[in-house]
Amino acid sequence: MEQNVENIRAPPKSLLQSDDLYQYILETSVYPREPEFLKELRHVTASHPRAMMATAPDAGQLMAMLLNLVNAKKTVEVGVFTGYSLLLTALTIPEDGKIIAIDVNRETFEIGLPIIKKAGVADKIDFIESEALPVLDQLLQNHENEGSFDFAFVDADKVSYRNYHERLMKLLKVNGLVVYDNTLRRGFVAMPEALVPEHRKQDREISIEFNKFLAADPRIQISHASLGDGITIYKFAARTLSEEMEQNAKKVPSPSKGILQSEDLYQYILETSVYPREPDVLKELRHVTASHPRAIWATAPDAGQLMAMLKLQIIAIDVNRETFEIGLPVIKKAGVADKIDFIESEALPVLDQQLHNHGNEGSFDFAFVDADKVNYWNYHERLLKLLKVDGLVVYDNTLRRGFVAMPEALVPEHRKKDIELTIEFNKFLAADPRIQISHASLGDGIIICRRLY
Numbered sequence: 001m002e003q004n005v006e007n008i009r010a011p012p013k014s015l016l017q018s019d020d021l022y023q024y025i026l027e028t029s030v031y032p033r034e035p036e037f038l039k040e041l042r043h044v045t046a047s048h049p050r051a052m053m054a055t056a057p058d059a060g061q062l063m064a065m066l067l068n069l070v071n072a073k074k075t076v077e078v079g080v081f082t083g084y085s086l087l088l089t090a091l092t093i094p095e096d097g098k099i100i101a102i103d104v105n106r107e108t109f110e111i112g113l114p115i116i117k118k119a120g121v122a123d124k125i126d127f128i129e130s131e132a133l134p135v136l137d138q139l140l141q142n143h144e145n146e147g148s149f150d151f152a153f154v155d156a157d158k159v160s161y162r163n164y165h166e167r168l169m170k171l172l173k174v175n176g177l178v179v180y181d182n183t184l185r186r187g188f189v190a191m192p193e194a195l196v197p198e199h200r201k202q203d204r205e206i207s208i209e210f211n212k213f214l215a216a217d218p219r220i221q222i223s224h225a226s227l228g229d230g231i232t233i234y235k236f237a238a239r240t241l242s243e244e245m246e247q248n249a250k251k252v253p254s255p256s257k258g259i260l261q262s263e264d265l266y267q268y269i270l271e272t273s274v275y276p277r278e279p280d281v282l283k284e285l286r287h288v289t290a291s292h293p294r295a296i297w298a299t300a301p302d303a304g305q306l307m308a309m310l311k312l313q314i315i316a317i318d319v320n321r322e323t324f325e326i327g328l329p330v331i332k333k334a335g336v337a338d339k340i341d342f343i344e345s346e347a348l349p350v351l352d353q354q355l356h357n358h359g360n361e362g363s364f365d366f367a368f369v370d371a372d373k374v375n376y377w378n379y380h381e382r383l384l385k386l387l388k389v390d391g392l393v394v395y396d397n398t399l400r401r402g403f404v405a406m407p408e409a410l411v412p413e414h415r416k417k418d419i420e421l422t423i424e425f426n427k428f429l430a431a432d433p434r435i436q437i438s439h440a441s442l443g444d445g446i447i448i449c450r451r452l453y
């Protein structure tokens with residue numbers, strides 16, 4: 001096949017619709033909360049000719065949240081480079097935590113090492129200069145290591161990912177996590193082959209195959225998140241998903257939320273990693289919602305997939321019972337209606353009422369907020385009281401299809417006030433010391449907050 005050379009693309013810097021949107025996330029939610037030592041390591045790495053290899057700070061922020069959520073103590077990292085993800089892990093795990101860090105190249109690790117030492121976390125790290133595979137095999141020879149790791153991060157030679165995966169499946173605990181980096185290859189995985197530069201073709205092919213392989217692995221739950229260069233998070237679920245997954249192969253398209261660099265890239269994530277694993281009843285619910293004039297309101301399936309990885313408990317509030325009733329038959333059919341207490345009301349008085357009963361304080365594990373933006377501040381204050389320490393609240397639509405990062409002149413008049421509210425709320429959350437956050441560019445943008453105290 002003849003190739004149109006002019007069409008070949010330089011790798012885009014981010015997966016998102018614009019660099020401005022990516023910078024917005026970094027500058028609003030990530031950099032203001034990035035620990036000083038990590039910032040220093042990022043600066044020291046910036047002048048390295050391969051600085052692009054470092055794990056993206058927004059992906060790092062989600063990783064820190066995940067490390068906390070599984071109370072990770074014993075971890076393994078494959079691919080250290082100058083140590084951004086390594087230092088982040090070391091800063092996040094407890095005093096007695098341990099990281100086995102493997103890289104074929106000690107030289108780049110030594111670029112970051114003085115900062116790791118200055119941060120006082122070098123003792124948590126056992127750096128091994130080696131090919132990763134023999135080290136993982138050696139770990140497995142000691143049977144005590146089997147099922148003993150809480151967390152693994154893999155960011156090295158893609159051609160070995162399958163081999164790493166098999167070893168990591170054995171090393172990790174049930175409910176442990178493994179995160180694979182660079183799963184979206186700057187978007188090339190979703191581009192026609194003719195547009196991909198020759199030297200990236202093989203690499204792209206390997207990632208496409210690996211993404212499919214993981215999506216079909218029944219031993220794990222996954223969330224394919226479009227952060228950084230794409231990260232895939234695998235939670236080791238105790239139950240087997242294969243039958244469910246076979247049934248779920250049918251496609252029901254979802255309205256695009258459009259914050260990524262192309263519609264194709266978004267569809268790639270949905271079709272490769274999300275739809276094949278979406279429970280049938282959720283698919284059906286999406287289907288019955290599709291014809292609703294406000295179908296776009298539905299939470300995006302990729303954001304939903306990440307939420308499922310987190311924990312859920314439900315008191316559902318909406319001012320409109322009618323729309324709830326569209327989905328209710330499907331909810332009943334799924335046999336989960338008993339878990340839901342639907343309240344048709346403005347949310348604020350309901351939250352206040354919950355707080356009147358002091359037994360409810362600090363008793364909730366999870367909250368999801370996807371309603372009137374003007375009240376987000378009010379919801380937040382109530383929810384921080386209702387949530388347990390370590391409980392999560394997820395806010396939806398934090399990127400407003402990218403409008404939050406556009407010059408005001410480009411924002412349609414009727415959306416200006418709404419967008420302004422979101423910009424303010426995002427800043428407010430970034431500055432709230434009571435929570436840890438991860439601003440994830442999934443769906444229409446979500447911010448995951450963990451109550452710290």
Ligand SMILES: C[S@@+](CC[C@H](N)C(=O)[O-])C[C@H]1O[C@@H](n2cnc3c(N)ncnc32)[C@H](O)[C@@H]1O
Pocket residue numbers: 053054055078079080081082083084085086102103104105108130131132133155156157160
């Ligand atoms: C993308 S970089 C890792 C970036 C790092 N996570 C960070 O935050 O900066 C990939 C690293 O994998 C290492 N590597 C490549 N092949 C490897 C192998 N077979 N075993 C172990 N490390 C390998 C490279 O030396 C390189 O430092």
